[in-house]
Amino acid sequence: AQKITQTQPGMFVQEKEAVTLDCTYDTSDPSYGLFWYKQPSSGEMIFLIYQGSYDQQNATEGRYSLNFQKARKSANLVISASQLGDSAMYFCAMSVFMYSGGGADGLTFGKGTHLIIQP
Amino acid sequence: NAGVTQTPKFQVLKTGQSMTLQCAQDMNHNSMYWYRQDPGMGLRLIYYSASEGTTDKGEVPNGYNVSRLNKREFSLRLESAAPSQTSVYFCASSVSANTGELFFGEGSRLTVL
Numbered sequence: 001a002q003k004i005t006q007t008q009p010g011m012f013v014q015e016k017e018a019v020t021l022d023c024t025y026d027t028s029d030p031s032y033g034l035f036w037y038k039q040p041s042s043g044e045m046i047f048l049i050y051q052g053s054y055d056q057q058n059a060t061e062g063r064y065s066l067n068f069q070k071a072r073k074s075a076n077l078v079i080s081a082s083q084l085g086d087s088a089m090y091f092c093a094m095s096v097f098m099y100s101g102g103g104a105d106g107l108t109f110g111k112g113t114h115l116i117i118q119p
Numbered sequence: 120n121a122g123v124t125q126t127p128k129f130q131v132l133k134t135g136q137s138m139t140l141q142c143a144q145d146m147n148h149n150s151m152y153w154y155r156q157d158p159g160m161g162l163r164l165i166y167y168s169a170s171e172g173t174t175d176k177g178e179v180p181n182g183y184n185v186s187r188l189n190k191r192e193f194s195l196r197l198e199s200a201a202p203s204q205t206s207v208y209f210c211a212s213s214v215s216a217n218t219g220e221l222f223f224g225e226g227s228r229l230t231v232l
Contacts, residue, residue, distance in 0.1 A: 004161075009159075033220075035220065035221075043207070043225065043226050044223065044225050044226070045162075045209065045211075045221075045223035045226075047220060047221075047222075050220060091161060091162065093162075106150075106152045106154075106164050106167050106177065106211070106213075106221065107162075107164075107221055108164075109154075109161040109162040109163070110161055111159060111160060111161040112161050
Protein backbone atom coordinates (compact mmCIF):
# COMPACT_ATOMS: atom_id res chain seq x y z
CA ALA A 1 0.00 0.00 0.00
CA GLN A 2 1.16 3.50 -0.72
CA LYS A 3 1.58 6.30 1.79
CA ILE A 4 1.95 10.07 1.53
CA THR A 5 3.51 12.16 4.30
CA GLN A 6 3.24 15.93 4.58
CA THR A 7 5.17 17.05 7.62
CA GLN A 8 4.17 20.73 7.66
CA PRO A 9 0.67 21.16 9.14
CA GLY A 10 0.87 24.93 8.62
CA MET A 11 3.14 27.56 7.11
CA PHE A 12 3.26 31.34 7.18
CA VAL A 13 5.07 33.02 4.28
CA GLN A 14 5.53 36.65 3.28
CA GLU A 15 3.95 37.69 0.02
CA LYS A 16 6.27 37.46 -3.00
CA GLU A 17 8.56 34.95 -1.33
CA ALA A 18 9.03 31.46 -2.75
CA VAL A 19 7.38 28.59 -0.89
CA THR A 20 8.34 24.92 -0.68
CA LEU A 21 5.75 22.46 0.56
CA ASP A 22 7.18 19.10 1.53
CA CYS A 23 5.87 15.72 0.45
CA THR A 24 7.41 12.29 0.82
CA TYR A 25 5.86 9.09 -0.46
CA ASP A 26 6.25 5.40 0.01
CA THR A 27 5.49 2.71 -2.54
CA SER A 28 7.12 -0.41 -3.86
CA ASP A 29 5.51 -0.06 -7.28
CA PRO A 30 7.75 1.23 -10.08
CA SER A 31 5.00 3.05 -11.97
CA TYR A 32 3.18 5.82 -10.18
CA GLY A 33 2.07 9.42 -10.42
CA LEU A 34 2.35 12.27 -7.97
CA PHE A 35 -0.16 15.11 -7.78
CA TRP A 36 -0.66 18.35 -5.93
CA TYR A 37 -4.09 19.81 -5.27
CA LYS A 38 -5.06 23.15 -3.80
CA GLN A 39 -8.13 23.60 -1.61
CA PRO A 40 -9.04 27.22 -0.92
CA SER A 41 -11.40 28.18 1.89
CA SER A 42 -14.33 27.81 -0.50
CA GLY A 43 -13.70 24.05 -0.40
CA GLU A 44 -13.21 22.95 -3.99
CA MET A 45 -10.24 20.78 -4.98
CA ILE A 46 -8.10 22.34 -7.68
CA PHE A 47 -5.52 20.26 -9.57
CA LEU A 48 -2.14 22.01 -9.75
CA ILE A 49 0.56 19.74 -11.13
CA TYR A 50 1.45 16.15 -12.00
CA GLN A 51 4.71 14.18 -12.09
CA GLY A 52 5.04 10.66 -13.47
CA SER A 53 7.57 8.30 -11.96
CA TYR A 54 9.33 7.87 -15.30
CA ASP A 55 9.38 11.55 -16.22
CA GLN A 56 12.97 12.71 -16.64
CA GLN A 57 12.31 16.36 -15.95
CA ASN A 58 10.57 18.09 -13.07
CA ALA A 59 7.05 19.19 -13.89
CA THR A 60 6.25 22.89 -14.11
CA GLU A 61 2.95 24.74 -14.46
CA GLY A 62 3.24 28.50 -14.37
CA ARG A 63 4.37 29.51 -10.87
CA TYR A 64 4.20 25.89 -9.68
CA SER A 65 6.99 23.38 -10.01
CA LEU A 66 7.44 19.95 -8.57
CA ASN A 67 10.87 19.11 -7.17
CA PHE A 68 10.93 15.36 -7.81
CA GLN A 69 13.73 13.43 -6.12
CA LYS A 70 13.02 9.80 -6.87
CA ALA A 71 15.83 8.28 -4.79
CA ARG A 72 14.65 10.22 -1.75
CA LYS A 73 10.98 9.55 -2.57
CA SER A 74 10.12 13.19 -2.29
CA ALA A 75 7.87 15.38 -4.43
CA ASN A 76 7.97 18.88 -3.02
CA LEU A 77 5.80 21.63 -4.46
CA VAL A 78 7.52 24.95 -5.09
CA ILE A 79 5.46 28.10 -5.55
CA SER A 80 7.46 31.02 -6.88
CA ALA A 81 6.57 34.63 -6.04
CA SER A 82 3.73 33.79 -3.67
CA GLN A 83 0.50 35.77 -3.80
CA LEU A 84 -2.25 36.37 -1.24
CA GLY A 85 -4.52 34.15 -3.32
CA ASP A 86 -2.17 31.21 -2.71
CA SER A 87 -3.44 30.96 0.87
CA ALA A 88 -5.12 27.56 1.02
CA MET A 89 -4.73 23.91 2.02
CA TYR A 90 -2.36 21.98 -0.23
CA PHE A 91 -2.54 18.23 -0.64
CA CYS A 92 0.04 15.90 -2.08
CA ALA A 93 -1.39 12.71 -3.57
CA MET A 94 -0.22 9.58 -5.29
CA SER A 95 -1.61 7.03 -7.69
CA VAL A 96 -0.11 3.67 -8.50
CA PHE A 97 -0.55 2.42 -12.05
CA MET A 98 -1.04 -1.25 -12.61
CA TYR A 99 0.48 -2.78 -15.72
CA SER A 100 -2.36 -5.18 -16.24
CA GLY A 101 -5.50 -6.34 -14.59
CA GLY A 102 -7.11 -3.91 -12.21
CA GLY A 103 -6.44 -0.21 -12.35
CA ALA A 104 -5.28 2.24 -9.78
CA ASP A 105 -7.79 2.69 -6.96
CA GLY A 106 -7.90 6.45 -7.00
CA LEU A 107 -5.45 8.74 -5.25
CA THR A 108 -3.92 8.37 -1.80
CA PHE A 109 -3.72 11.77 -0.13
CA GLY A 110 -1.49 13.26 2.51
CA LYS A 111 -3.00 15.15 5.42
CA GLY A 112 -2.27 18.52 3.86
CA THR A 113 -0.40 21.74 4.60
CA HIS A 114 -2.26 24.91 5.46
CA LEU A 115 -0.40 27.75 3.74
CA ILE A 116 -1.04 31.34 4.77
CA ILE A 117 0.48 34.16 2.73
CA GLN A 118 0.97 37.35 4.72
CA PRO A 119 1.06 40.81 3.12
CA ASN B 120 -19.01 23.30 -17.95
CA ALA B 121 -20.71 21.17 -15.29
CA GLY B 122 -17.92 18.60 -14.74
CA VAL B 123 -18.78 16.67 -11.55
CA THR B 124 -22.03 17.60 -9.82
CA GLN B 125 -22.92 16.50 -6.30
CA THR B 126 -26.21 16.84 -4.49
CA PRO B 127 -27.11 17.89 -1.89
CA LYS B 128 -24.47 20.47 -0.92
CA PHE B 129 -25.52 20.45 2.73
CA GLN B 130 -27.50 17.97 4.81
CA VAL B 131 -28.27 17.53 8.50
CA LEU B 132 -29.38 14.10 9.67
CA LYS B 133 -30.33 12.54 12.95
CA THR B 134 -28.56 9.40 14.11
CA GLY B 135 -30.11 6.37 12.44
CA GLN B 136 -31.57 8.20 9.47
CA SER B 137 -30.60 7.20 5.95
CA MET B 138 -29.70 9.29 2.96
CA THR B 139 -28.12 9.08 -0.47
CA LEU B 140 -25.54 11.44 -1.92
CA GLN B 141 -25.85 11.75 -5.66
CA CYS B 142 -22.99 12.33 -8.07
CA ALA B 143 -23.01 12.78 -11.83
CA GLN B 144 -20.24 13.59 -14.29
CA ASP B 145 -20.59 14.73 -17.87
CA MET B 146 -17.01 14.14 -19.02
CA ASN B 147 -17.54 10.56 -20.21
CA HIS B 148 -15.11 9.33 -17.56
CA ASN B 149 -14.93 5.63 -16.81
CA SER B 150 -13.87 5.77 -13.16
CA MET B 151 -15.63 7.41 -10.23
CA TYR B 152 -14.79 7.78 -6.55
CA TRP B 153 -16.20 8.82 -3.20
CA TYR B 154 -13.91 10.42 -0.61
CA ARG B 155 -14.52 11.85 2.81
CA GLN B 156 -12.54 14.73 4.27
CA ASP B 157 -12.13 15.21 8.01
CA PRO B 158 -10.00 17.87 9.73
CA GLY B 159 -6.37 16.82 9.94
CA MET B 160 -7.01 13.59 8.02
CA GLY B 161 -6.79 14.63 4.39
CA LEU B 162 -9.07 12.82 1.96
CA ARG B 163 -9.80 9.14 2.48
CA LEU B 164 -11.27 6.88 -0.15
CA ILE B 165 -14.61 5.30 0.74
CA TYR B 166 -15.53 3.42 -2.43
CA TYR B 167 -14.61 3.58 -6.07
CA SER B 168 -15.86 2.31 -9.38
CA ALA B 169 -13.13 1.64 -11.91
CA SER B 170 -15.68 1.19 -14.69
CA GLU B 171 -19.41 0.92 -15.19
CA GLY B 172 -20.73 -2.19 -13.47
CA THR B 173 -17.91 -2.52 -10.92
CA THR B 174 -17.44 -1.14 -7.43
CA ASP B 175 -14.73 -1.73 -4.84
CA LYS B 176 -14.06 -0.78 -1.25
CA GLY B 177 -11.56 1.88 -0.42
CA GLU B 178 -9.86 2.71 2.87
CA VAL B 179 -12.97 3.52 4.95
CA PRO B 180 -16.02 1.68 3.53
CA ASN B 181 -17.81 0.70 6.74
CA GLY B 182 -21.28 2.20 7.08
CA TYR B 183 -21.58 3.05 3.38
CA ASN B 184 -22.91 1.49 0.21
CA VAL B 185 -22.54 2.63 -3.37
CA SER B 186 -24.27 2.16 -6.68
CA ARG B 187 -22.82 2.82 -10.10
CA LEU B 188 -26.14 3.50 -11.77
CA ASN B 189 -24.67 4.06 -15.23
CA LYS B 190 -21.51 5.55 -16.66
CA ARG B 191 -22.45 9.05 -15.51
CA GLU B 192 -23.79 8.45 -12.02
CA PHE B 193 -22.29 7.09 -8.81
CA SER B 194 -24.28 7.35 -5.59
CA LEU B 195 -23.23 6.93 -1.96
CA ARG B 196 -25.75 5.71 0.60
CA LEU B 197 -25.68 5.92 4.36
CA GLU B 198 -28.17 3.33 5.62
CA SER B 199 -28.08 4.30 9.31
CA ALA B 200 -26.17 7.51 9.84
CA ALA B 201 -23.84 7.88 12.82
CA PRO B 202 -22.18 11.01 14.27
CA SER B 203 -18.81 9.58 13.12
CA GLN B 204 -20.02 10.07 9.55
CA THR B 205 -20.16 13.83 9.97
CA SER B 206 -17.78 14.94 7.25
CA VAL B 207 -17.38 16.62 3.90
CA TYR B 208 -17.89 14.16 1.07
CA PHE B 209 -16.30 14.55 -2.34
CA CYS B 210 -17.19 12.72 -5.49
CA ALA B 211 -14.52 12.55 -8.19
CA SER B 212 -14.01 11.04 -11.60
CA SER B 213 -11.11 10.18 -13.87
CA VAL B 214 -10.78 9.16 -17.50
CA SER B 215 -9.80 5.70 -16.37
CA ALA B 216 -8.42 4.06 -13.26
CA ASN B 217 -4.94 4.21 -14.78
CA THR B 218 -4.76 7.88 -15.64
CA GLY B 219 -4.60 9.21 -12.13
CA GLU B 220 -5.81 12.79 -12.25
CA LEU B 221 -9.13 13.21 -10.49
CA PHE B 222 -11.75 15.84 -11.21
CA PHE B 223 -13.70 16.71 -8.09
CA GLY B 224 -17.19 17.87 -7.32
CA GLU B 225 -17.70 20.80 -4.98
CA GLY B 226 -18.29 18.63 -1.94
CA SER B 227 -21.26 17.81 0.28
CA ARG B 228 -21.19 18.78 3.94
CA LEU B 229 -23.03 16.24 6.07
CA THR B 230 -23.77 16.67 9.76
CA VAL B 231 -25.16 13.79 11.81
CA LEU B 232 -26.63 14.79 15.17
